[in-house]
Amino acid sequence: GAGVSQSPSNKVTEKGKDVELRCDPISGHTALYWYRQSLGQGLEFLIYFQGNSAPDKSGLPSDRFSAERTGGSVSTLTIQRTQQEDSAVYLCASSLSGTDTQYFGPGTRLTVL
Amino acid sequence: EDQVTQSPEALRLQEGESSSLNCSYTVSGLRGLFWYRQDPGKGPEFLFTLYSAGEEKEKERLKATLTKKESFLHITAPKPEDSATYLCAGGGTGNQFYFGTGTSLTVIP
Numbered sequence: 001g002a003g004v005s006q007s008p009s010n011k012v013t014e015k016g017k018d019v020e021l022r023c024d025p026i027s028g029h030t031a032l033y034w035y036r037q038s039l040g041q042g043l044e045f046l047i048y049f050q051g052n053s054a055p056d057k058s059g060l061p062s063d064r065f066s067a068e069r070t071g072g073s074v075s076t077l078t079i080q081r082t083q084q085e086d087s088a089v090y091l092c093a094s095s096l097s098g099t100d101t102q103y104f105g106p107g108t109r110l111t112v113l
Numbered sequence: 114e115d116q117v118t119q120s121p122e123a124l125r126l127q128e129g130e131s132s133s134l135n136c137s138y139t140v141s142g143l144r145g146l147f148w149y150r151q152d153p154g155k156g157p158e159f160l161f162t163l164y165s166a167g168e169e170k171e172k173e174r175l176k177a178t179l180t181k182k183e184s185f186l187h188i189t190a191p192k193p194e195d196s197a198t199y200l201c202a203g204g205g206t207g208n209q210f211y212f213g214t215g216t217s218l219t220v221i222p
Contacts, residue, residue, distance in 0.1 A: 004156075031208070042214040043157075043200070056208060091156055098208040099144055104156035 002026070004105035006092050012111045013082055021077040021108045025094030033093045033102060034067060034077050043091065049075065050098045082112045115140045117203050119213035126191055126220050134186040134216045136201035145204040146184045148177050150197045151215070157200055160186075191220045 005024040013019050025032050034046040045059035049069040060066070064082075069075040079086055089109050093102035118137045126132055138146065145164055149157035161170045163179040170177050174195065176187040186199055198215040205211060 006156075033210075035212075040214075043202075043212040045210070048208045050208065093156075099204060101145075101147060101159055101162050102210065103159060104149075106156045109154075 004092055004094050004103055006090075006105035006108050008108060009106065010109045010111075012113065014113050015084060016081055018078065018080045019082055019110065021079075021090050021110070023075045023077070023092030023094075023105060025073065025075070025092070026103055027073075029094035029096055029103075030072065031095045031098045031100070031102075032069060032075050033095075034075070035091045035093065036061075036088045037091055037107070038088045046077070046090075048098070079110075082110075084112050086110060087112045115203070115205050115209070115211050117201060117211045117213040119199075119201055119216050121216060122214070123217045124219070126188075126218070128192060128220055128222050129190045131187070131189045131191070133188070134199055134218070136184040136186070136213055137182060138184070138201075138203045138211070139182075140203035140205045140211055142206045143203055144206075146179055147202045147204065147210070148184070148186055149200040149202070151200055152197050160199075188218070191218075193220045193222050196220045 007022045030051045032049040035043040047067045048056040064080045067077045089107045091107045093104045095102045120135045148160040151157045161177040166181045198217045200215045202212040
């Protein structure tokens with residue numbers, strides 16, 4: 001079946017602009033994660049959705065970052081007033097439940113000029 | 114503090130030269146140790162999940178093992194196409210996953 005998809009694959013924006021990144025998880029997966037991966041760094045946890053429960057937002061680096069998950073499926077990560085330090089690859093992963101293997105999308109490479 | 118540490122950071126092997134990658138973890142209530150492969154410009158690709166000490170899993174030239182403190186990814190007779198970054202992650206309590214920073218493997222023909 002189809003894997004996790006993300007769009008856009010690349011996004012170049014100017015400092016101060018808002019951006020939206022989209023994630024389509026594997027059908028039937030109730031858990032969805034967002035991570036950030038900077039060059040030479042490990043995966044930084046951002047936010048976690050599980051079913052209809054309140055999301056775990058403990059990894060969001062500032063209040064400029066927010067995420068939604070509509071209908072328990074598609075998720076959007078929004079970064080407001082982007083800064084150059086937001087430049088990174090943003091990865092989305094989904095799993096059957098919060099304790100299962102995560103399957104990753106191809107990522108969105110964000111460049112803030 | 115829960116964390117996962119991988120070593121070495123980078124490894125260069127000749128084709129056919131077997132070696133092992135290390136993943137040391139201190140994760141409370143570990144409920145799974147996960148290995149991924151990541152190619153440049155792509156998302157991590159799932160390889161293995163190990164759940165208990167002594168468990169082993171194999172796939173082609175790769176074998177993953179788990180003890181109470183660390184996991185190893187053994188690569189037997191590697192080929193150039195095995196070149197990638199290998200990530201490990203520990204699943205902790207709740208929904209937390211702790212990722213290491215990866216080992217960048219280069220296999221030279």
